Amino acid sequence: MSGARQPLPSWALNVLMPAMNVLLALFVGGLAVALIGENPIEAMRVLAYGAFGSGYGLGFTLHYATSLTFTGLAVAVAYHSGLFNIGGEGQAYVAGLGAIMMALWLDQTHWVFVLVGSIVGAMTLGALWAAIPGYLQAKRGSHIVITTIMFNFIASAFMSYMLAQVITNPGANAETRTIAETGRIPLLSEYFEFFKHSPVNIMLIFGILALIGVYILLWRTKLGFKIRTLGQNPEAARYAGISAVSIIVIAMAISGALAGMMAVNEAVSVQKRLVVGYVQGFGFIGIAVAFMGRAHPVGIVLAAILFGALYQGGVELAFVMPAVPSELVLVIQALVILFSGAMDEMFKPVLERVFGAFRSKPRTDDSTATEEA
């Protein structure tokens, strides 16, 4: 083996490896396109053009990216405290109830009240729905992954009951009534012609604020320090007098509140009502966003844009190249999750050797080393 395996510099770990994972996923996706007899390069071009080629497309991409930023940050905050919150899907769904109830209550006033009210409603219910599994983990030792999966299904049953029986709009099929004209949160296209009726809205700004907020919370506050300590070394946290129970519950509540923000971006601002199953997998894709983004806000925003672009590009792809099913996007997303989340170690040894060989060359002229390489 050529010299030692060099520990990777942080840029290789945090930029190069995720990039390689994405490229590999796109490559495999391209292979799948080639296998069904279509032109993979053309498909990727359509995908990219659909996502970034027009103000309209970009507006959709940014809208999806905003939702994914929230669900991605949700996974990241929990992850830093050592918990794997797989329940973003259910938390965002239940949060939709809080958001829409506030919005429908306030929609005769002004959209600013609707905005603030629905954010509060969404964050409260999202936090509550996540804090229960957190509490059960911290106090009763039930595994958070399983509990949050179960909570996703309970949320789904609960919400379809609520939408069909309780806050339903008579005449419509399991959805709430639509928010009145006066209370509708404006789309960015009302201020910037460029976005042409695409759904990107004011929540984009809140997405950016959430990114900054999470950065400050995790790396600049006492609470964030406690969260990260608990996540990295629970034993040390205990000796330092950090209460694991309260930190776990708080971290999960923050996580759920963040996931809940998606409700305001999608249900309140764009669909203007709550429909059954509105989350549509965005909670799960948040896991991919968090892992590709290395649980850091900078990474998360890039990953969210990537995944948002895949969604929007996929729609365009189905339109332009009908022979290529838009599920291609799901496949690529799955591969990104697999490569960047579970098969992280695939490139690492190779890269470490490459870096090792690169660095040891000027120093050692060991002929055996080059031979073995």
Added chain:
Amino acid sequence: MGFEDIIPLLNSSVRFAVPLLLACIAGLYSERSGIVDIGLEGKMLGAAFAAAAVAALTGNVWYGMLAAIFVSCCMSMIHAIASINLRGNQVISGVALNFLALGGTVFIGHSIFKRGGTTPNLPKDVRIGPIELPFAAEIGQVPFVGPIYEQLISGHSIIVYFAFAAVPITAWVLMKTRLGLRLRAVGENPKALDTAGISVFKLRYQALIITGILCGVAGAYLSTSQGANFSENMTAGRGFIALAALIFAKWKPWNALWTCLLFGVLSAAQIRLQGVEFPLIGEVPVQFIQALPYVLTVVLLAGFIGRAIPPKAVGQPYVKER
């Protein structure tokens, strides 16, 4: 509700329980060996598609079954490489496999059949049909026992009998054979096995192959026996209910049988209880019964009724010391 109503209810309960039971036993092998498997759902879905697609293309349902097992095992091996060799996050690997199956089945299905992801309907002789047990009609005349034999025990597909046979076999393998002892040990304390000179990797691979086979059969049951074609996301969360059942059963095969039957009865009852008024409580919302398996699992996991303690080493990649 009379006796003659109960038999059809139990009958449909059995049909609901079978895919759960197969997936649950599949998960049991994996988790007992120390590998978390969130991807039961995806493996079943992939297998269901493979079975229906290959059966439709070849006209032979048993080729479909083989394809289902093959696809499910391939997915299981991806999980194995990620979680055993690369020591990756087992939960994420499972999540990824679920997505891969969700997208991949429709992608391939749409490309082959041009029906937006569903496969063509299989004619009766290209499905795994019911088996009449001997003397079903004759014994059926006997009061009480007769209808149970004729309608409930007889007349299911071979997969149903296979699923029920898998329970005692698994119990025997796990508790009475060398492989079973080692499987249980590798899930509790892999280091002890490694010290004894037994390969942790090999054992876990073996377990995941069994998981793959059983999920494959479960998927084939859904699309070629219970149903007659594949449709998008046709597993509809059954893999997750199976996971809940596995925890509820405390990772034990006989418990898995009772749990899956209970969840099966809940599924069957959910359809029949729609709009039925109960004394005192009135109408029970369908959604409540839908959520019941999950609620029960959460309550059990939290230790309010008994305790579910997972295998000790579950979810942790094994790092061999050098």
